[in-house]
Amino acid sequence: MTWATSQGWKHLLLLGFGFVMIYPLIWMFVKSLTPSATLDAALSFDGLTFENYIEGWTSLTVPFGRFMANSMLVAVLCIVGNLASCTLAAYAFARLQFRLRGPLFGLMLATIMLPFHVTIVPQYILFHTLGWINTYVPLVLPKFLAVESFFVFLMVQFIRGIPRTLDDAAALDGCGPFRTFFRVILPLCIPAIGVTTVFTFIWTWNDFFTPLLYLSKPDLYTVPVGLSTFQDSTGLSNYGALFAMSILSLVPVFIVFLFAQRALTRGIATTGIK
Amino acid sequence: MVALGNPAQALDRRSRAGARAPRRRGGAVAYVFLIPWLIGVIGITLGPMLASLYLSFTDYRLGSTPSWVGAANYVRLFTQDDRFIASAGVTARYVLVSVPLQLVFALAIAVLLDRGVRGLAIYRSIYYLPSLLGSSVAVAVLWRQIFSSQGLVVQVADWFGITMGGWIADPAHALDTLIVLNVWTFGSPMVIFLAGLRQIPNDLVEAARVDGAGALRRFWSVILPLLSPVVFFNLVLQLIGAFQAFTPAYIISSGTGGPADSTLFYSLYLFQSGFQAFNMGYASAMAWILFIVIGAFTAVNFIASKYWVHYET
Numbered sequence: 001m002t003w004a005t006s007q008g009w010k011h012l013l014l015l016g017f018g019f020v021m022i023y024p025l026i027w028m029f030v031k032s033l034t035p036s037a038t039l040d041a042a043l044s045f046d047g048l049t050f051e052n053y054i055e056g057w058t059s060l061t062v063p064f065g066r067f068m069a070n071s072m073l074v075a076v077l078c079i080v081g082n083l084a085s086c087t088l089a090a091y092a093f094a095r096l097q098f099r100l101r102g103p104l105f106g107l108m109l110a111t112i113m114l115p116f117h118v119t120i121v122p123q124y125i126l127f128h129t130l131g132w133i134n135t136y137v138p139l140v141l142p143k144f145l146a147v148e149s150f151f152v153f154l155m156v157q158f159i160r161g162i163p164r165t166l167d168d169a170a171a172l173d174g175c176g177p178f179r180t181f182f183r184v185i186l187p188l189c190i191p192a193i194g195v196t197t198v199f200t201f202i203w204t205w206n207d208f209f210t211p212l213l214y215l216s217k218p219d220l221y222t223v224p225v226g227l228s229t230f231q232d233s234t235g236l237s238n239y240g241a242l243f244a245m246s247i248l249s250l251v252p253v254f255i256v257f258l259f260a261q262r263a264l265t266r267g268i269a270t271t272g273i274k
Numbered sequence: 275m276v277a278l279g280n281p282a283q284a285l286d287r288r289s290r291a292g293a294r295a296p297r298r299r300g301g302a303v304a305y306v307f308l309i310p311w312l313i314g315v316i317g318i319t320l321g322p323m324l325a326s327l328y329l330s331f332t333d334y335r336l337g338s339t340p341s342w343v344g345a346a347n348y349v350r351l352f353t354q355d356d357r358f359i360a361s362a363g364v365t366a367r368y369v370l371v372s373v374p375l376q377l378v379f380a381l382a383i384a385v386l387l388d389r390g391v392r393g394l395a396i397y398r399s400i401y402y403l404p405s406l407l408g409s410s411v412a413v414a415v416l417w418r419q420i421f422s423s424q425g426l427v428v429q430v431a432d433w434f435g436i437t438m439g440g441w442i443a444d445p446a447h448a449l450d451t452l453i454v455l456n457v458w459t460f461g462s463p464m465v466i467f468l469a470g471l472r473q474i475p476n477d478l479v480e481a482a483r484v485d486g487a488g489a490l491r492r493f494w495s496v497i498l499p500l501l502s503p504v505v506f507f508n509l510v511l512q513l514i515g516a517f518q519a520f521t522p523a524y525i526i527s528s529g530t531g532g533p534a535d536s537t538l539f540y541s542l543y544l545f546q547s548g549f550q551a552f553n554m555g556y557a558s559a560m561a562w563i564l565f566i567v568i569g570a571f572t573a574v575n576f577i578a579s580k581y582w583v584h585y586e587t
Contacts, residue, residue: 010386011393017383018400021458025407027426028416042429085310092307104308111319115518115568117544117561121329121554122322128336145314152311177303206410208521213549224411228525231415239419246412257406261399264406268462269469 025250032243053248056241060230062218064245067226072252074139074211074222075204081143082151082200083193089146090155091181095167105156111149116209124213138214139207143200151196154267158192159185195267198260202253223249330558340555347559358560360535361543364449368539369516372456377508380460381501384467385493398468401461408459414525418442421451442526445534452537455522463508470504471497502583510575517568520545540564 033048057064092098093105127138146152162185170180208224215221221229227249231242257264305312330347332340351358387397407413420426423440431438441447474497482496498505520541523531531538531546540560548557 007391010391014383014386014391014397018397021404022400024416024420024426025403027420038424085314088307088309089311092304096301096304096307098301098304101304107315108311111315113514113568113572114319114323115514115561115565117518117541118326118565119319119322120326121548121558121561122325123318124549125325125336125554126322142314142318144310145318146311147314147318177307181307202406206407208409208411208524209545212524224521227411227415231418231525232528242415243419246415249412250407250410253406253410254403257399257403261395265398265402265465268465 028243029247031240032247034240036240052240052244055238056230056245056248059238059241060218060226060233062221062226064226064230064248066219067221067223068248070220071205071222071224074136075201077136077140078143078204079197079200081140082146082148082196085144085146086148086151086155086196087186087189087193088181089152090159091177091185093152094156094159095164095180095185096177108149108152111147112153120213127214133214134217134220135214136220139204139210148200151200154195155189155192158189162188191263191266194260194263198256198263199267201256205253326558326561329555330562332555333553334555334558335552336554343555347556348563350556351559351563357535357538357543361531361538361540364531364536364538365517365519365540367449368453368456368519369513372453373509373512373516375453375457376460376512377463377505379457380463380508381467381505383460384464384471385497387464387468388471398461398465401464403461405459405461408455409521411521411525413455414522417451417455417522418526421454443533445532445536448526448533448536451526452519452522452539456516456519463512466508467501467504470501474500499584503585506575506579506583510572513571513575514568517564517571 027043030043030045030048032052033050034044035047035049035051089108093101093108123138127133130137132138142148166184166188167180170184175183206224207222208228211222211225212228215225218226218229227242227245230245329340331342331344333343333346334340383397383401387394391397404413421441422428423443425440425442428438428440441451478500479492479496482492487495518541519539523537523539523542524545527533527537527542529542529546531542544557544560544564547553547560
């Protein structure tokens with residue numbers, strides 16, 4: 001086989017398989033635009049309409065836009081929290097000498113592998129006792145406390161790649177650790193900050209478990225919980241609208257994906273987060 | 275001072291600076307940087323871990339006081355609770371089937387994409403996209419529809435002359451839909467494989483080719499051994515993730531784990547015990563069993579890795 005034909009087969013295989021991978025998403029998208037969609041798989045492009053979107057947006061007692069706004073607020077707060085806490089901790093681990101550095105760094109790595117189950121019950125009791133059920137505090141506060149150690153680790157790895165001579169130069173110019181951190185390290189961390197922002201956004205946006213646990217007022221629901229109640233309330237009767245809202249819920253992730261592909265793949269390749 | 279003020283020259287001095295004695299900067303000030311993380315690790319991680327270990331030996335419902343019951347929760351789990359056994363079995367099947375399949379797909383596509391494929395970025399995006407969406411409620415909703423009795427999968431099978439029923443309502447196949455969903459998200463290990471493949475020096479592969487090794491032989495004897503640390507990394511990561519899966523099973527079964535407990539993931543049963551039945555001591559015991567199982571799996575993995583993972587020295 002010549003190079004050209006083997007390449008041809010390869011592309012055919014890759015494209016064909018890729019199409020099968022993506023087809024369910026295309027199917028849902030077209031169905032979301034089909035009037036009174038039925039479960040029949042045959043796609044029809046006749047008379048596409050936005051009526052499912054209008055219906056889905058308004059058919060719950062709380063408009064779907066409310067869920068979108070809630071999710072956006074939670075995501076932004078989580079991003080701020082993760083960036084603030086994780087960069088600080090990472091700088092200490094990567095650059096500063098202190099007696100407990102080894103053990104604490106080991107502890108930080110160990111918490112990456114910890115299943116959330118072993119902390120969730122007491123966390124719930126704690127937040128419940130503090131009266132934080134039906135607030136966003138349980139969703140957001142952990143991010144301000146660098147509970148997602150992946151990002152601390154990612155930043156540590158990144159900061160280690162920044163030449164130490166820059167720190168030394170800053171020190172000679174009279175910068176203490178704080179000024180060195182804010183003036184030298186932080187501006188150079190922008191790629192790592194980008195990866196953290198993108199992944200925090202996507203994880204928070206997709207997170208179903210935490211809001212399911214802590215939120216019971218429909219006004220406060222984030223998109224995934226809103227979508228799941230939508231599924232329960234409409235059942236199979238109106239899944240055109242359900243698909244429409246599902247597609248809408250994927251749009252922000254898809255946009256981030258389009259604009260941040262390189263940051264995403266780099267983030268995964270270096271740390272394994274998805 | 276002049277030299278240090280110039281970043282380019284400062285960079286040139288990197289190697290010499292690196293050889294200097296360890297810096298004495300930091301000390302107490304380091305803990306200031308670590309305050310948020312320290313509060314988090316003590317207050318939201320380690321503290322709750324200890325509390326949940328304690329609670330696992332108690333009978334506790336929210337609002338009451340925990341009463342010490344010794345190992346009763348654990349005994350009950352293993353000897354009297356059929357749903358616990360079922361959920362452990364469901365999760366075991368899910369992990370043992372979906373993770374290897376997912377990694378095989380990830381590796382196969384990564385190898386196809388590795389060298390000299392035009393449009394790599396486009397293919398990588400297509401295959402990676404499901405990984406980003408896979409944990410979302412929207413995709414679980416989609417899965418529930420396409421594997422239902424009139425769904426897309428049944429229709430497509432029909433085109434090929436295969437008659438099959440919907441899998442969602444069928445206890446024998448409901449779990450398979452979740453396995454397919456997890457395999458579908460092979461994009462993230464694939465990206466890691468691609469990064470690993472790029473590290474393999476081309477001259478080693480070329481040398482094997484010159485020695486007459488065919489494509490399969492080059493893969494088995496050269497590429498795979500060199501890639502084994504990445505295989506190991508992916509395996510550990512995906513195992514830990516699969517053990518903890520929750521959202522798709524919750525959505526597909528409307529939170530019940532049905533039909534007939536066939537999609538009762540361990541996480542889902544823990545959620546039902548702890549936050550719907552409010553048996554928080556019981557749920558804590560479940561959490562610790564899971565923790566120990568994941569820890570044991572990871573440890574076995576690390577020990578076994580000595581025999582099949584090759585690190586270049």
